[in-house]
């Protein structure tokens with residue numbers, strides 16, 4: 001279970017940017033939790049805080065009751081392995097093959113050759129890319145690259161998979177196949193998924209719960225069914241309206 | 247013409263050999279020093295993977311200072327130390343120390359700017375997988391930058407050929423020395439032009455073979 005308590009993040013640039021202004025939420029094990037909002041609302045910032053890439057200015061993030069926002073050094077590095085992250089831009093290692101990309105997190109965790117061979121094969125089968133093991137990322141389509149990124153993020157058996165707009169660069173057909181894969185992973189492996197998006201379609205397709213973020217605050221949160229059927233906040237109405245109009 | 251070649255071939259061959267020796271050895275040593283320095287200055291910058299203001303400032307200052315001294319002056323200024331290290335003040339070995347002192351900061355900056363081009367997202371992705379700072383350097387930054395580093399290597403080697411010719415003029419031997427001795431002191435321009443031709447040839451070969459190698463290695467743009 002992930003509990004976020006009054007999370008605030010202010011970026012100190014020439015002016016102070018309050019990207020998160022007090023977010024509180026509880027995400028249960030096995031949820032596919034959508035966070036939807038317009039550009040600049042603070043979605044990525046929130047995800048980066050949970051991914052331990054950003055230190056919150058205030059508030060706490062608890063995973064199974066343990067406060068992770070104050071971790072430093074070795075403990076921080078260790079804890080990151082329990083959280084998988086995928087990004088809109090994939091961020092694969094371009095000089096490594098698909099196989100070696102998926103092997104990367106295992107390598108740095110000190111796994112042996114045989115273990116790596118077995119686990120990577122398993123993961124590539126899971127994401128349906130067994131035949132691309134020896135290809136390089138530059139030889140793959142966007143959807144295939146995202147599959148590699150998903151396999152890589154799952155390598156260390158994380159409890160949580162964080163996804164920052166994983167389908168925003170993909171066409172609708174590829175988007176659907178990636179979302180199906182994420183749902184499959186959620187069901188088969190029981191991984192909790194937090195998915196950030198600005199497309200209401202993503203929420204419709206796979207989320208069981210959703211929060212609408214606007215200007216660093218949650219405008220509303222609840223089950224996906226409720227919010228899709230009867231949005232209360234203006235932000236949610238806008239997003240659903242936009243989604244419906246398309 | 248045949249007589250001319252017969253007369254000067256051994257001289258030019260020796261010069262060529264000395265130039266290649268100086269360039270090769272000093273390139274190797276400058277990378278041994280410059281590569282870690284480049285990584286260090288990249289990693290310690292503000293917002294880098296391991297920020298450290300003090301180390302970054304000192305390194306930056308030292309590198310800038312050395313780089314602002316014209317090479318010919320550096321060679322002369324370092325002559326006593328060079329002699330101490332090489333045990334002689336003439337011949338190719340006598341110049342290597344000065345060449346490395348001049349080239350290592352150059353290499354460090356080159357490595358730094360190569361690493362700067364690296365996509366920050368890839369580094370962050372590695373972090374989320376639990377990579378330590380050292381692992382990020384050895385398993386992400388350097389391997390991902392190999393094609394650019396190879397291109398940088400050719401630039402450094404070519405710069406060092408130029409430097410070695412200057413060092414040659416003050417006693418280190420090599421093609422630069424021959425060009426100065428015959429072209430300037432003895433008015434035998436033919437010999438001088440021949441050395442220039444040889445240097446141009448080396449530079450072309452280095453440039454095209456390194457470009458080819460970089461293209462072969464690079465898996466990103468295919």
Ligand SMILES: Nc1ncnc2c1ncn2[C@@H]1O[C@H](COP(=O)(O)OP(=O)(O)OP(=O)(O)O)[C@@H](O)[C@H]1O
Nearest residue numbers: 011013017019038039040041042043044045046198
């Ligand atoms: N590193 C940073 N330094 C300063 N300000 C930042 C930084 N990162 C984000 N911000 C600011 O914080 C706010 C929230 O940004 P964030 O990236 O979280 O938005 P987002 O909801 O992910 O937007 P998008 O849909 O465009 O990705 C924005 O106003 C942005 O300009």
Ligand SMILES: [Mg+2]
Nearest residue numbers: 043044045164
């Ligand atoms: Mg974003």
